[in-house]
Amino acid sequence: MDTHDGSRVTRLATALTAPARPPEPAARTWTIRVSALLALGVGLVYLIWRATSTLHPEAMTLSVALLLLEVHAWLGLALFTFSLWDVDGAPPVPGQLPDLSVAVLIPTYNEPAEVLLPTITAAVALEPAHRTLVLDDGKRPEIARLARRLGAEYVTRPEHVDAKAGNLNHALAQLDVELVAILDADHVAAPGFLLRTMPYFVDEGLALVQTPQDFYNEDSFEHVASRRSRQSRLLFSEQAVFYREIQPGKNRWGAAFWCGTGAVVRTAALASVGGVTTTSVTEDIQTTIRMHRRGWRTVYHDEVLARGLAAATSQQYALQRHRWCAGAMQVLRQELPLTDRRLTVPQRLAYAATLLGWFDAVRLLGLLILPVAVLATGASPIAAPLPLFLLLFVTSLVLQQHALWRLARGRIRPVPTAVFELTRLEATLRAIAAGLFERDLRFAVTPKGRSRSDQHERRTRMPLPRLLTILAVAHVLALAWYAASMAGVTPMRYSIPAVAHGAAFWATVNAGLLVAAIARIRSARFADDRRASHRFPTTARGTLDGHEVTVDDLSLTGAQVTLDAAFAPADGSQAPLRLQLADGVATFACEVRSVRDAPEGPGVVRVGLAFHPGQLDQQARLALGLFHAPALGAPAPTAAAPAEREEADGRQRVAS
Secondary structure: OOOOOHHHHHHHHHHHHOOOOOOOOHHHHHHHHHHHHHHHHHHHHHHHHHHHHOOOHHHHHHHHHHHHHHHHHHHHHHHHHHHOOOOOOOOOOOOOOOOOOEEEEEEEOOOOHHHHHHHHHHHHOOOOOOEEEEEEOOOOHHHHHHHHHHOOEEEOOOOOOOHHHHHHHHHHOOOOOOEEEEOOOOOEEOOOHHHHHHHHHHOOOEEEEEOOOEEOOOOOOOEEEEEEOOEEEEEEEOOHHHHHHHHHHHHHHOOOOOOOOOEEEEHHHHHHOOOOOOOOOOHHHHHHHHHHHOOOEEEEOOOOOEEEOOOOOHHHHHHHHHHHHHHHHHHHHHHOOOOOOOOOHHHHHHHHHHHHHHHHHHHHHHHHHHHHHHHHHOOOOOOOOHHHHHHHHHHHHHHHHHHHHHHOOOOOOHHHHHHHHHHOHHHHHHHHHHHHHOOOOOOOOOOOOOOOOOOOOOOOOOOOOHHHHHHHHHHHHHHHHHHHHHOOOOOOOOOOHHHHHHHHHHHHHHHHHHHHHHHHHHOHHHOOOOOOOOOEEEEEEEEEOOEEEEEEEEOOOEEEEEEEHHHOOOOOOEEEEEEEEOOEEEEEEEEEEEEEEOOOOOOEEEEEEEEOOOOHHHHHHHHHHHHOOOOOOOOOOOOOOOOOOOOOOHHHHHHO
């Protein structure tokens, strides 16, 4: 580091001393633990009563199936309690930057240049001094030119074997550095990414520092927000509970694991296990298990230091979850981490919580089928006095749901969580079977960026999973059968009407959730996209062909502006857009793609602009403005003027 550069020293000092995450008050931690232990205790009493006093001898199959589903839910809560017992277990960030050589690796296969440009630009700009390598398994000349123009090295390989893991191993074999930072092609690092993670490596026994995955496209399929005019408030992020609570909780047990991107790894640790593992499609967690076996330590640094692209459509979402689940099954089969004595008992339990959690899909399928089966057959899985059953069942259920919510620090929302579980249900069930029984699974890259090239073609809505359609039809038919039976139209007579009423209630709830899942999958908001890069909302000012405009949204490939109708350009014409960036004025040559009336009223129009290709220097400057912010690790939604948006800590934002 240049000690004569005062501003640089100040930035370094800030990076090394700022806390990653404010600690949770002790009183709050203990109330969360007590609520979880109370739910587990009451649940255990309820399950013992269920097993000894409520099984119906005339419907034993349904009775035992329902009991097993309830036992599975209780075990899941127990592992969840273990995982989230302490979310502040990370060691403090050391106050010195180790003198270690580092390289930033960006593996890519088919991601377009518009996605890679901000990732490479931000990586090259990181401090301290380092090498940046773009590892292109697609052998694309345009990506080679892009990487070299932005100041990165370009690496490809003759044989594309073992997918991402093989790509990384090929690069590692050519490098002589002590640390490697790994960023997926769509993950843009914040300015403090290396400065905040490298200090941990003063501990020579540390193999890995992992940071949260966070996403700048909060209009993605896996985000739920309330929209108010042009502003939106994020209500639910499907991955937030894992990356902002579960992973921090693993620090207490020494079980934080690599999540593929946003991580810094010691090359000696990788070498000690033979490099990045290539025998599963989730090489990250499998490699971490092998490093833990050899005594290496890991840390989860709970501070967002890189942001990427979340799955934009249900198909991308399902493909990604299928790969994660199938990989988890492969790891269970190949590594046997739950019984491996080379891992500590807490590490084994922590891995169990993550890997076995995918079997929740089996429980969900059972909970969907059981009410339909009861309504269709008239069988009763419960043989107990109704008032007593309702009292114990409702009490146990409410306590468990409350404990889940408290343990997740408010990041679990029952309805959105259930909807997302349904949208990925078929993909997860297929992945469980494939991962457990198939020997040769191919790594499927999640598509990012533009999903169709024709700008005028209508957007295509995503198809429904077949299983979801079957379940929805089955629920409609079962409820219709129940209604007809209660009216005396069918020969069915329910021996215990109260049980049938309860089954009808749950079938109605399930049907509502199925409808919500179907509506989300088929929503036009999550159809395929013609935009090459994400657009950030902004209230910036600029000029278009010399006339003042308000910039409504801005991306690396285009913009939407509002201006006086008297100065509106013709559709298809060429016009320069001039913007004030943090490092000066930038002018973009643009093609006018659309001109339409603005909602502000008559005399005002909105103009859609596409930047001409080949403006790489200007786009690189714009990338740093769009994706970087003055505060380390904080996102900036616009280049010219920050949009008004909530920038609270992730925990407060979701729990509010």
